[in-house]
Amino acid sequence: MSSKAVLLDTSFFLRFLNDADPLFINADDYFRHFLNEDIDMIISTISIAEYCVGGDVHELPLKNL
Numbered sequence: 001m002s003s004k005a006v007l008l009d010t011s012f013f014l015r016f017l018n019d020a021d022p023l024f025i026n027a028d029d030y031f032r033h034f035l036n037e038d039i040d041m042i043i044s045t046i047s048i049a050e051y052c053v054g055g056d057v058h059e060l061p062l063k064n065l
Contacts, residue, residue, distance in 0.1 A: 004040065009047050
C-alpha cells in the first residue's frame, strides 16, 4: 500500500499564514486539497525553525502535519 505525502516548506507557511499575501489563496487551496484527499503533510524541523525567526510556532497548524 502506498500513501501520498507532501513536504511543505517555509515559504508555504509564510503565504498560508498571511492572508494579505497575494499567494495566500493558492496556499489555502492547496492546504484544503491535501486535507480533503488525505495527503500527509510533512514539515521539517528546519522549516519550523526558519518560520520561528519571524513568527511563533503556535501559529503553525501542527495538528494537521
